[in-house]
Amino acid sequence: MNRVSEAKSVRTLIKSGIAQLRDAQVPSYTLAAELLLLHVLGRDRTWMYSHPEEEISLVNAEHYSALIRRRAAGEPTQHLTGKQEFWGLEFEVTPDVLIPRPETEHVIEVALERLAAREIRAGRRQPFSGEGLRIADVGTGSGCIAIALAKALPGAILFALDISGAALEVARRNAERHGVSDRMLFFQSDLLEDLVVATPFAANVLPHPSTTAIVPCELLRNGDPQSFGVPHPTGRDSPFRFDVVVSNPPYVGRREAATLMREVREHEPEIALYGGEAGYELYADLIAQSAKYLLPRGILVLELGHDSLPAVKPLLDAPAWTGVSVTNDLAGIPRVFAAERS
Numbered sequence: 001m002n003r004v005s006e007a008k009s010v011r012t013l014i015k016s017g018i019a020q021l022r023d024a025q026v027p028s029y030t031l032a033a034e035l036l037l038l039h040v041l042g043r044d045r046t047w048m049y050s051h052p053e054e055e056i057s058l059v060n061a062e063h064y065s066a067l068i069r070r071r072a073a074g075e076p077t078q079h080l081t082g083k084q085e086f087w088g089l090e091f092e093v094t095p096d097v098l099i100p101r102p103e104t105e106h107v108i109e110v111a112l113e114r115l116a117a118r119e120i121r122a123g124r125r126q127p128f129s130g131e132g133l134r135i136a137d138v139g140t141g142s143g144c145i146a147i148a149l150a151k152a153l154p155g156a157i158l159f160a161l162d163i164s165g166a167a168l169e170v171a172r173r174n175a176e177r178h179g180v181s182d183r184m185l186f187f188q189s190d191l192l193e194d195l196v197v198a199t200p201f202a203a204n205v206l207p208h209p210s211t212t213a214i215v216p217c218e219l220l221r222n223g224d225p226q227s228f229g230v231p232h233p234t235g236r237d238s239p240f241r242f243d244v245v246v247s248n249p250p251y252v253g254r255r256e257a258a259t260l261m262r263e264v265r266e267h268e269p270e271i272a273l274y275g276g277e278a279g280y281e282l283y284a285d286l287i288a289q290s291a292k293y294l295l296p297r298g299i300l301v302l303e304l305g306h307d308s309l310p311a312v313k314p315l316l317d318a319p320a321w322t323g324v325s326v327t328n329d330l331a332g333i334p335r336v337f338a339a340e341r342s
């Protein structure tokens with residue numbers, strides 16, 4: 001074990017961290033070594049580069065060495081620092097949630113572009129704050145998509161759904177961190193389906209937006225309608241008809257598991273990764289349920305796996321959908337599928 005026995009400088013520590021991670025064949029080893037040192041020191045990169053000779057306390061150096069060993073053994077950097085940036089915002093991540101990926105930002109771009117285009121078509125003025133919109137994020141994980149949309153659309157209400165209660169706890173903390181929890185509701189649900197049982201209890205009402213409690217659909221099923229709070233100001237028929245449904249569902253095939261990086265395969269939640277043996281199995285139910293929950297002219301935006309398009313495209317050929325579009329990611333992979341409810 002490489003224990004730290006005497007004071008070391010920033011430069012010495014970072015060099016040794018880089019060397020250990022390179023030897024362990026960690027991807028982006030320089031960045032990982034830097035991020036871990038910045039995390040331990042609570043400093044930013046500018047400080048690190050301008051203080052190469054600064055002596056690091058033995059406690060911090062020991063801490064850094066321990067993190068480097070864990071990273072070399074395969075733990076993702078984000079699990080060691082507890083955070084990941086997405087859409088310019090810092091999100092808490094834990095082993096209970098998928099680490100937000102850069103390609104998922106395309107989901108937000110497409111949703112915002114589609115909404116803006118719909119507003120222009122309706123002759124409404126820009127910029128658009130999303131006043132009164134109801135947006136569902138199915139499989140919210142860390143909450144990154146829902147929270148980014150809540151920040152971009154300060155008038156919208158976000159429904160964050162996940163089958164994992166542990167993930168919803170992380171999403172709820174992230175919503176608080178970013179000051180949007182008063183406009184977010186959290187539901188533990190299998191895709192959108194468990195909302196069906198909530199509807200009879202909650203007709204014309206929404207759970208009180210100022211509570212950030214997770215609403216297990218079990219509670220809605222057996223619950224007291226009083227606990228669902230205030231009438232919704234826009235007074236639409238059901239609280240669970242949406243203007244937008246977004247989702248980055250699990251889409252990796254179990255048959256591909258061996259090809260995943262070990263950081264992903266061994267450390268990210270299986271429920272967030274695998275959509276079934278082939279990977280695209282959840283899309284059929286997700287699209288059928290979205291057709292039911294979207295309002296007319298409602299927008300569906302889905303992230304796709306690298307080879308999901310051929311299986312998913314026919315599902316949006318139905319008369320229920322118009323204006324189907326596919327957006328490639330920066331690597332040229334068809335990544336986002338969007339359509340409008342007829």
Ligand SMILES: C[S@@+](CC[C@H](N)C(=O)[O-])C[C@H]1O[C@@H](n2cnc3c(N)ncnc32)[C@H](O)[C@@H]1O
Nearest residue numbers: 100139140141162163164190191248249250272
């Ligand atoms: C690929 S992750 C996406 C997380 C997050 N939205 C993001 O983009 O980083 C998929 C999420 O869907 C959730 N999930 C898996 N199966 C589900 C289901 N049947 N119903 C609802 N959520 C599900 C997982 O718990 C996980 O949080």
